[in-house]
Amino acid sequence: MTLLSILLPFFVFGLEVSAVRKPKPRPRVILLGDSTVTDTAGWGAGFCADTKGLTDCINLSVSGTTSVNFIGNITWEETLEHCAEECTYATVQFGHNDQKEMTTDQFHANLTTFIHTIVDAGCKPILVTSLARRNFLDEHTPNDILGPYSAETIKVSEELGLPLLPLLADSLEYISKLGATESMRFNWDSATTNKDHTHLNSLGWAYFGRMVADEVHELIPEVSPFIVPNATLSQALEDGVILEPE
Ligand SMILES: *[C@@H]1O[C@H](CO)[C@@H](O)[C@H](O)[C@H]1NC(C)=O
Numbered sequence: 111m112t113l114l115s116i117l118l119p120f121f122v123f124g125l126e127v128s129a130v131r132k133p134k135p136r137p138r139v140i141l142l143g144d145s146t147v148t149d150t151a152g153w154g155a156g157f158c159a160d161t162k163g164l165t166d167c168i169n170l171s172v173s174g175t176t177s178v179n180f181i182g183n184i185t186w187e188e189t190l191e192h193c194a195e196e197c198t199y200a201t202v203q204f205g206h207n208d209q210k211e212m213t214t215d216q217f218h219a220n221l222t223t224f225i226h227t228i229v230d231a232g233c234k235p236i237l238v239t240s241l242a243r244r245n246f247l248d249e250h251t252p253n254d255i256l257g258p259y260s261a262e263t264i265k266v267s268e269e270l271g272l273p274l275l276p277l278l279a280d281s282l283e284y285i286s287k288l289g290a291t292e293s294m295r296f297n298w299d300s301a302t303t304n305k306d307h308t309h310l311n312s313l314g315w316a317y318f319g320r321m322v323a324d325e326v327h328e329l330i331p332e333v334s335p336f337i338v339p340n341a342t343l344s345q346a347l348e349d350g351v352i353l354e355p356e
């Protein structure tokens with residue numbers, strides 16, 4: 111018996127095993143939406159910081175955009191390129207600007223078109239309702255006007271059988287418990303005029319990025335293993351508090 115005839119079966123067997131065990135591609139996540147998703151004024155950077163081991167976590171959101179004008183906007187080519195790659199999940203959060211320009215019925219139609227367009231390009235969409243504005247009627251009652259638009263996002267997700275992250279409901283619940291006064295600590299301009307109740311500073315990215323990460327962990331099984339837990343921060347969101355530095 112030659113050495114080769116002893117080793118050959120192992121070699122062939124080894125090849126077969128490795129062919130069967132072709133590793134699953136690790137997901138890539140792209141973030142699509144308006145300013146409340148950007149790295150500079152939204153939850154995007156905070157969310158990506160809570161992930162580990164994804165092929166990529168890429169923020170393609172553009173300030174001021176709607177479900178209509180995101181198509182053809184500055185990150186659109188890149189969006190299509192990433193959708194064409196294997197295993198790309200796209201979070202889609204519109205509403206803040208759509209609300210200023212179109213009726214809820216129009217939003218429903220336009221968001222549906224948007225989702226069809228990225229699905230045709232190869233993306234796996236995850237719909238997200240809008241981040242709550244931190245406007246209040248009294249200390250523990252937020253004045254929500256995004257609800258009717260987010261209701262359309264929920265309907266579209268149901269009609270198309272796609273996953274949905276309930277960011278509006280979760281952020282409203284959190285700021286209701288936290289209260290108006292404390293909620294102002296998340297304002298984009300908290301160090302100066304402190305009047306921007308829509309956009310987020312770095313404290314806000316960390317908290318609302320974690321909120322989205324926890325929703326993904328709970329609701330998107332394929333991406334869930336790539337979320338790094340932070341039990342202390344998740345508990346603070348649950349309790350309606352902001353953690354104080356030790
Ligand atoms: C891109 O979005 C901006 C809002 O930030 C809008 O004013 C502009 O018209 C959009 N551009 C295109 C090509 O749709």
Ligand SMILES: *[C@@H]1O[C@H](CO)[C@@H](O)[C@H](O)[C@H]1NC(C)=O
Nearest residue numbers: 178211212215216217219220
């Ligand atoms: C989409 O929104 C635009 C306003 O931006 C509106 O003119 C148009 O009618 C909407 N499309 C549909 C199908 O409702």
Ligand SMILES: *[C@@H]1O[C@H](CO)[C@@H](O)[C@H](O)[C@H]1NC(C)=O
Nearest residue numbers: 316317339340341342343353
């Ligand atoms: C959890 O988040 C808090 C608040 O951002 C941070 O101070 C802390 O270091 C984080 N803990 C871990 C384990 O990442």
Ligand SMILES: CC(=O)N[C@H]1CO[C@H](CO)[C@@H](O)[C@@H]1O
Nearest residue numbers: 148149150168169170171172
């Ligand atoms: C709009 C925005 O926040 N874009 C960022 C998305 O993520 C990439 C990669 O991390 C950044 O380079 C962009 O600035």
